[in-house]
Amino acid sequence: MNTKTFINWLNNPVYFRCGFYFVMAFNILLFVLQIKQDQLFSFFIIATIFFGIGFYNRTSWFLIVSTTFIVALRLLMDKNQWHLSAVLLLELTYLITMAISVGIMRSTQKIKDDNLELILALSKALDSRDTYTSYHSNNVSRYAVEIARKMHLSDKEIDVIHKGGLLHDIGKIGISEDILLKPGKLTNEEYSVIKRHPVIGYDMIKHVSDFIENGILEIVLHHHERYDGKGYPFGLKGDQIPLGARIIAIADTFDAMTSKRVYRNEIDLESTLVEIEKNKGLQFDPEITDVFLSLFDRNNQCNRNIV
Structure with missing residues (x-):
């Protein structure tokens, strides 16, 4: 995917919301089919990225709680991670991933909003x-x-x-x-x-x-x-x-x-x-x-x- 196509996708966060739900459902299906864990858990990171982009405009508490839920679901599928240091590391990793995704989307939307404000200013200057x-x-x-x-x-x-x-x-x-x-x-x-x-x-x-x-x-x-x-x-x-x-x-x-x-x-x-x-x-x-x-x-x- 080239840069232009990616930016066009960023202008439609609904795609990423749908992608988040799809990837999460796919994760559950892979777990039920007992796919290797290293293949399974990489999709949780992808889901977190899609979640951050798709829900970038929601409140910080919503984003944090929802990301924690994603981490909890991942932990339910991997009992080897049930100790405090691993849980904290996973939580921190997923929160950082989510925050970076939200930041990218908010930056993209700000550029879009700034362009519209410029257009409105030029229009008002003419009128x-x-x-x-x-x-x-x-x-x-x-x-x-x-x-x-x-x-x-x-x-x-x-x-x-x-x-x-x-x-x-x-x-x-x-x-x-x-x-x-x-x-x-x-x-x-x-x-x-x-x-x-x-x-x-x-x-x-x-x-x-x-x-x-x-x-x-x-x-x-x-x-x-x-x-x-x-x-x-x-x-x-x-x-x-x-x-x-x-x-x-x-x-x-x-x-x-x-x-x-x-x-x-x-x-x-x-x-x-x-x-x-x-x-x-x-x-x-x-x-x-x-x-x-x-x-x-x-x-x-x-x-x-x-x-």
Whole structure:
């Protein structure tokens, strides 16, 4: 198993919990079958490692008591160890093994939490530049996650879409406020500057290895591509556009239309949904459009799920 695969496993402690129960059950089976003790007891160490990683977020007392239980079960299978020095040595060895496993997992999760905090900070820094678009990134992320869940995407894919939604407009930090906050219609030259923000955002975060590997960079770079190929910056079309970017595109448009902007008031919900439906297969992926529209009860807007 390479380092990347191991880190991906560490992001899913439930695997290690299941592994712990499996290894412990396997230990009991080996004992019943009277397998050699030196082969049997090595699995107790593996079980302890899995236990520490799988239950890293539980209280210290839970971890200590449970590890002691593992030691007790091991001692029941080896009466030769029934003397004080051996018991204490086993207890210390297993507690240290558990503590190292817990420490590795907590360190990994802290890095993950720190990355999310950084993303949130960048998102808030962007939204704070314009009171009219405050919470835009958060809204887009929330809408996109609802679409992704409706599409039954994996937890990992949903996490990427969540983070990609928070960062999708990060490149606008590099756009002058004279253009970004202009109350009137943009000139062609000003609009060309605005259209650079996906590439600017990409260049800002392209050195973050985690963003490269999980697809967040693709969302930032391609969220203004259109399904019919008339978008920017590269004019990709159809399935050439990454799935996450296609989802963010419709969430981005929805929030932009239903939010008050410096140059216009918000558009009512039904008109927004009608406009999005009209652009099915043009600006938006037709399948994702259908999923998005299914989140709303068009006959009773108060029961809509996404807003």
